[in-house]
Amino acid sequence: MTTVTLFHRHPHNPILTAADWPYPANTVFNPGATLLPDGTTLLLCRVEDYTGRSHLCAARSANGIDNWEIDPQPTFMPDPDRYPEEIWGVEDPRITFVPELKRYVLAYTAYSQAGPGVSLALTEDFRQFERLGMVMRPDDKDAALFPRRIRGRWALLHRPQTPGGSHIWLSYSPDLIHWGEHRVVLQARRGGWWDANKIGLSPPPLETPQGWLVIYHGVRQTASGSIYRLGLALLDLESPERCLRRGESWVFGPEMPYERVGDVGNVVFPCGYTLLPDGDTLRLYYGGADSCIALATGSVGAMLSWLEEYGQI
Ligand code: BMA
Numbered sequence: 001m002t003t004v005t006l007f008h009r010h011p012h013n014p015i016l017t018a019a020d021w022p023y024p025a026n027t028v029f030n031p032g033a034t035l036l037p038d039g040t041t042l043l044l045c046r047v048e049d050y051t052g053r054s055h056l057c058a059a060r061s062a063n064g065i066d067n068w069e070i071d072p073q074p075t076f077m078p079d080p081d082r083y084p085e086e087i088w089g090v091e092d093p094r095i096t097f098v099p100e101l102k103r104y105v106l107a108y109t110a111y112s113q114a115g116p117g118v119s120l121a122l123t124e125d126f127r128q129f130e131r132l133g134m135v136m137r138p139d140d141k142d143a144a145l146f147p148r149r150i151r152g153r154w155a156l157l158h159r160p161q162t163p164g165g166s167h168i169w170l171s172y173s174p175d176l177i178h179w180g181e182h183r184v185v186l187q188a189r190r191g192g193w194w195d196a197n198k199i200g201l202s203p204p205p206l207e208t209p210q211g212w213l214v215i216y217h218g219v220r221q222t223a224s225g226s227i228y229r230l231g232l233a234l235l236d237l238e239s240p241e242r243c244l245r246r247g248e249s250w251v252f253g254p255e256m257p258y259e260r261v262g263d264v265g266n267v268v269f270p271c272g273y274t275l276l277p278d279g280d281t282l283r284l285y286y287g288g289a290d291s292c293i294a295l296a297t298g299s300v301g302a303m304l305s306w307l308e309e310y311g312q313i
Contacts, residue, residue, distance in 0.1 A: 006303055007252045007284060007296040014258045014292035015065060016045065022072045026050055027263055029287030032093035033272025034104060041274055042126060043285055044093045045293060047074065053089035058126045064274060064283055065295065076129060085110040085117055085134045092271050094144035096204045107143040107156065110134055118143040118158050120176060135179055136160065142200030147207065155240060157185065159200040166198035168216060170241050183241040186216065186233055194229055194250045197221045202230060202270045203284070210304055211237050211244050217269060218250065228267040229253035234307050245311030252296065262289025
């Protein structure tokens with residue numbers, strides 16, 4: 001077991017709240033993140049409005065910490081006339097830049113009467129979006145695309161809810177639309193584990209020489225509700241259905257008041273990170289208690305060493 005601190009909270013947390021928004025918003029949380037070519041940090045934030053439904057809104061900052069320029073209007077609204085699966089909102093975007101497509105691919109939750117499903121959209125600039133529609137039918141969420149083809153096919157991590165539980169799966173596609181070769185990659189543990197009841201991918205997988213580094217959330221149900229914490233795993237580079245290592249203890253969990261108390265308390269929920277030019281410093285942007293956006297910084301090298309030392313094979 002470990003007491004190593006892998007993530008350090010920014011002293012100005014939370015870095016964004018609904019009070020910062022240029023238009024009425026109940027809460028802002030669970031942002032996707034990326035660095036734009038000019039070095040600007042872009043967060044695609046989940047905004048819950050006063051109907052209870054969510055849309056996405058872009059916030060840009062030169063230093064990734066403050067002076068956010070928030071789009072004056074929602075950036076990506078549900079489009080239920082053309083995509084009825086979005087009638088109850090769009091949530092929790094994960095952003096992957098795909099060099100082969102020269103575009104960002106957004107994987108987001110499309111929510112409707114049928115439940116949450118996984119939809120994809122492409123963008124060059126976070127102003128115009130091309131929707132590909134729903135690629136994983138309900139109940140499914142927590143998806144992100146790998147940034148390159150694997151053995152010639154696109155690959156997606158996602159979390160279908162099945163009679164067997166809430167586990168992380170991998171699927172492949174020749175064209176981003178049709179998906180198959182579904183495999184379970186990581187399973188929720190059982191009983192007393194911190195990740196006993198549900199797990200799901202948090203931000204997109206990060207390619208390292210040792211494998212794909214995966215930060216995932218684990219849910220423990222307790223007498224007073226769920227606790228959402230984060231764990232680490234490493235997947236094989238050319239066969240990511242193979243888990244090489246998985247940490248036993250969680251590496252980040254709700255501790256601060258803005259993580260403990262909010263619309264849904266005891267939740268830390270990252271959907272994105274940026275990797276700084278040193279290739280090691282990872283800035284994890286996460287939702288706190290479904291109510292605000294916070295930042296914690298870690299070292300990829302330290303996470304890999306921790307997995308090497310404490311990860312189970
Ligand atoms: C999950 C997702 C997240 C949310 C979390 C805690 O199922 O819906 O958007 O942050 O629950 O409410």
